Amino acid sequence: MPSLRFTKDHEWVRQEGDVAVIGITDYAQSQLGDVVYVELPEPGRHVEQGKEAAVVESAKAASEVYSPVTGEVVAVNDDIVADPAKVNADAMGEGWFIKIRLDDPKQLDGLMDETAYQAFVAEQP
Amino acid sequence: MSQTGSLSPDAAPLRRTPLYDLHHARGARMVGFAGYEMPVQYPPGIIAEHLHTRAQAGLFDVSHMGQIRLHGAAAAGALEALVPGDLQALAPQRMRYTLLLNDSGGILDDLMVTRLEDGLMLVVNAARKEADLAHLQAHLDRAVTIEPRFERALLALQGPAAAAVLARFAAGVDRMPFMSATELSIAGASCVVTRSGYTGEDGFEISLAADHAVGVAERLLGEPEVAPIGLGARDTLRLEAGLCLYGHDIDETTTPIEAGLAWTIGKRRRAEGGFPGAATVLRQLADGPARKRVGIRPDGRAPAREGTPVVDAAGNPIGQVTSGGFGPSVGAPIAMGYVDAAHSAEGIALAVVVRDVERPAHVARLPFVPTHYYRG
Numbered sequence: 343m344p345s346l347r348f349t350k351d352h353e354w355v356r357q358e359g360d361v362a363v364i365g366i367t368d369y370a371q372s373q374l375g376d377v378v379y380v381e382l383p384e385p386g387r388h389v390e391q392g393k394e395a396a397v398v399e400s401a402k403a404a405s406e407v408y409s410p411v412t413g414e415v416v417a418v419n420d421d422i423v424a425d426p427a428k429v430n431a432d433a434m435g436e437g438w439f440i441k442i443r444l445d446d447p448k449q450l451d452g453l454m455d456e457t458a459y460q461a462f463v464a465e466q467p
Numbered sequence: 468m469s470q471t472g473s474l475s476p477d478a479a480p481l482r483r484t485p486l487y488d489l490h491h492a493r494g495a496r497m498v499g500f501a502g503y504e505m506p507v508q509y510p511p512g513i514i515a516e517h518l519h520t521r522a523q524a525g526l527f528d529v530s531h532m533g534q535i536r537l538h539g540a541a542a543a544g545a546l547e548a549l550v551p552g553d554l555q556a557l558a559p560q561r562m563r564y565t566l567l568l569n570d571s572g573g574i575l576d577d578l579m580v581t582r583l584e585d586g587l588m589l590v591v592n593a594a595r596k597e598a599d600l601a602h603l604q605a606h607l608d609r610a611v612t613i614e615p616r617f618e619r620a621l622l623a624l625q626g627p628a629a630a631a632v633l634a635r636f637a638a639g640v641d642r643m644p645f646m647s648a649t650e651l652s653i654a655g656a657s658c659v660v661t662r663s664g665y666t667g668e669d670g671f672e673i674s675l676a677a678d679h680a681v682g683v684a685e686r687l688l689g690e691p692e693v694a695p696i697g698l699g700a701r702d703t704l705r706l707e708a709g710l711c712l713y714g715h716d717i718d719e720t721t722t723p724i725e726a727g728l729a730w731t732i733g734k735r736r737r738a739e740g741g742f743p744g745a746a747t748v749l750r751q752l753a754d755g756p757a758r759k760r761v762g763i764r765p766d767g768r769a770p771a772r773e774g775t776p777v778v779d780a781a782g783n784p785i786g787q788v789t790s791g792g793f794g795p796s797v798g799a800p801i802a803m804g805y806v807d808a809a810h811s812a813e814g815i816a817l818a819v820v821v822r823d824v825e826r827p828a829h830v831a832r833l834p835f836v837p838t839h840y841y842r843g
Contacts (some may be wrong), residue, residue: 351468370468376514378793379768399770401513401793407468
């Protein structure tokens with residue numbers, strides 16, 4: 343099973359060779375509530391680690407999704423644009439946001455593993 | 468990921484309504500709102516709660532709102548000095564939506580005024596209740612006794628099944644006229660019930676003593692059609708119904724005419740004036756205001772939230788969004804805001820500037836969904 347990495351901003355990353363699949367965590371979707379709109383970057387765009395890569399809006403509010411890694415966007419999930427509720431239904435799977443070709447795979451080492459992330463979530467108010 | 472929108476918790480210490488424990492027991496997510504810790508949503512979530520209210524019935528805790536009684540035969544006449552509504556024409560057990568105005572015609576608060584046998588009952592906004600009370604104390608004739616009843620609870624039962632549900636506890640309420648009031652007993656508790664609400668649906672608001680609130684709420688929630696509904700869905704319901712939220716769509720810088728609330732100004736009051744800001748308000752009524760509150764439908768899927776700039780087809784600034792989000796019953800983003808009068812006609816193309824991108828939109832009729840007020 344491929345390992346997952348996480349950010350403190352509640353994004354997840356799954357490495358598949360030199361490509362990283364990125365989404366928001368199940369905790370994030372539960373905090374957002376009903377997702378009603380997703381805005382994704384154009385394929386080909388270069389995104390920087392920690393910088394805005396996408397927008398997700400719930401019934402309550404708009405939130406920015408930051409890229410956990412630096413690289414080129416090679417694919418975006420048009421299914422969640424057409425049906426944003428997929429983000430709520432399967433945040434860690436079919437609700438993925440974008441795929442990025444990693445400039446530097448070592449960036450993943452600086453992110454939390456699942457155990458560390460679960461501990462981080464448990465500390466949230 | 469980081470949130471940039473609204474409904475984030477306030478900083479100050481928060482008060483609780485009598486239903487606080489009930490909200491917690493039912494799994495509500497609580498947020499700070501107008502100084503109170505209030506349920507923003509329950510486990511089903513905003514969209515499901517919204518749709519449930521439109522399909523069946525929802526119970527809302529609105530005990531944070533301010534209830535004020537004005538006693539004395541002179542109350543209606545005296546309050547007319549502060550609002551543009553015709554309150555002297557208000558028959559006993561009838562209610563009216565009106566506005567506290569400042570001397571420029573700006574709106575200090577919007578409120579419901581109900582005529583009871585012994586005076587008036589006011590329901591004002593939570594965030595404004597202390598200021599409203601001070602305003603009334605400073606300006607009302609001394610013959611009127613002002614009695615704040617901020618400790619009382621207020622429940623709203625809204626939706627197409629509301630009348631049938633409430634009639635199980637109080638026979639005859641299903642035949643109460645829209646915007647009327649009656650005093651009766653529900654599950655042993657003495658209540659003032661009005662046929663009114665803030666959702667665009669048929670429904671009731673129930674004022675009662677705090678120590679009876681949990682009991683009545685639990686009895687209503689025990690009915691199969693009724694679910695508890697949070698402030699999140701309350702906001703989407705009222706936005707779809709085209710109803711103003713004080714501090715957002717109306718405030719001290721907006722007049723009743725700009726806000727499209729000229730219908731609240733009685734015919735006699737238009738002729739006589741005698742309310743704060745009457746010169747400005749009546750001039751705008753005659754000449755038309757420079758800007759107007761309108762409904763806005765983004766043509767795409769991106770919500771345009773409060774503060775979003777509105778531009779004309781050529782990109783010139785013409786106004787801004789004051790409330791906006793996703794309309795669950797509409798199934799698309801909806802908004803309202805102020806635009807130049809020249810761009811306020813239904814169907815006019817404009818654009819909303821969301822995240823620095825101009826996105827096509829158009830002026831839409833309010834309300835966004837048909838209302839279902841009880842018409843007998």
